[in-house]
Amino acid sequence: MRSVSVIGVGMSKFGERWDASFRQLVAEAGIMALKDSKIDGSAIQAVFGGCMASGRFLGQEHIGALIVDQLGLNPIASTRLEAACASGSVAFRSGIMAVASGMYDMVAVGGVEKMTEVSVEDAATALGGAGDQEWELFQGATFPALYALMARRHMKEYGTTEEQMALCAVKNHENGSKNPYAQYQNKITLETAMNSAVIASPLKLFDCSPISDGAAVAILCETSKAKKICEQPIEIIASAQASDTLALAQRKSLTELNATKVAAKQAFEQAKLKPKDIQTAEVHDCFTIAEIMAVEDLGFFEKGKAGKAIEAGETKLNSAISVNTSGGLKACGHPVGATGVKQIVEAVWQLRGQGGQRQANGVEHALTHNVGGSGATATVHIFKRA
Helix, strand or coil: CCCEEEEEEEECCCECCCCCCHHHHHHHHHHHHHHHHCCCHHHCCEEEEECCCHHHHHCCCCHHHHHHHHCCCCCCEEEEECECECHHHHHHHHHHHHHHCCCCCEEEEEEEEECCCCCHHHHHHHHHCCCCCCCCHHHCCCHHHHHHHHHHHHHHHHCCCHHHHHHHHHHHHHHHCCCCCCCCCCCCCHHHHHCCCEEECCEEHHHECCCCEEEEEEEEEEHHHHHHHCCCCEEEEEEEEEECCCCHHHCCCCCCCHHHHHHHHHHHHHHCCCHHHCCEEECCCCEHHHHHHHHHHCCCCCCCCHHHHHHCCCCCCCCCCEECCCCHHHHHCCCHHHHHHHHHHHHHHHHHCCCHHHCCCCCCEEEEEEEECCCCEEEEEEEEEC
C-alpha cells in the first residue's frame, strides 16, 4: 500500500448559514482547498463526499453527483458516503484507500451538511436516525437522552461531575473564540454553562453541540508525488475504523465506546506511536460527556480519570494534550456530514503551524476521532508532516 498525504484543505464558515445554499457551501470549501493545494482541478481523479441526511434536511439526494457538478469536475467518479456523524471521516478513509491502492494518485474528499432549513423537531428526528430507530427513536429516546444515560453511568461509576463536563464546554468555547470559522466565537464561564437550561439531565444546553451548516474539503495525493507539488504535505500515518451495536442497550458498557477503543488501538499500531506521542487531538464532543469518554477511550487518560484531568486543565491549549483546538463540535459547530473532514482540516493547520491564536506548541503528530451515532461507528486518523 502506498503512503498518502494531504496537500490542500478548505472549509466554509460554520454556523446558521442563511446566506449560503448547500451548493454554495460545497463551493466555498472546495475552492479554498484547491487554492490551498495550488493544483488545477483537472488533476483530481475522483471525489468522495460525506453527507448524512440531505434528503431529510433538504429533500436533496444524489449528493455525489451534486458535489462534482458544483465544483466543475465532471466527468470524474464521485461517491457519497454515509455513516451518521462519521460520514465525513468515512469518506476521508475511502479516499485514502483509493490512493493507497494505486487506483488514483489524487482525490478530493469532502463533507457537507445544511441542517438549519428545517425545524428543531425535524432536525432531531433526522439525527435520531443515527441511532436505533425502532428501539430508541420510536420510543422517544433522543440523542441528548442517550448521552445523558452515558453521563449518569459515568458519574455513578467514576464520580465525574456536572462541573467537569461543563468545563469541557468552557475550554472549547475558549478555543472557538480564536477560530474565525467557528459557529460560536464567544467565551463562556463555568457559571454560564452550569446555569443553562437542562436538555436531558444532567446535560444542559452548553453540554450539547449545536445544529449547524457547513462544509470542509481535503485534497489527498500519493506522498512521493505530494512532496514534489506541495511545500508542506501532511502524511496520513494511520487510518482505522470500527463498529459497535446500533442500540445503546445492547452495549457491554455505558461508560466507554468500544468502537473508539478498537479503532484507536489499530491506529496507534499502524502509526507505531503511543497516546503520549500526540500533541493535539480533535475528538468527537457532540456532548461534553462524549469528550470525556473519548480522551479515556483513546488512551490519553485512564478510564474514569478524564473528568479530574479536565478540571485540572490538562486538555487546554498547550497543556498535557491540546484537545479540540478548533473549538470542537461544541463551539466550532457540528454540520454532521462535514465534522469529520473539519477535524482533519484543523489537524493539518496545526501541523503546518497555521492555527493562529489557537496554535499548539511543537505539534509533531495530530489525531482526529469521529463518531457516528452513539458510537456504532468510530474512526481514528493520525497525521505527521511528510
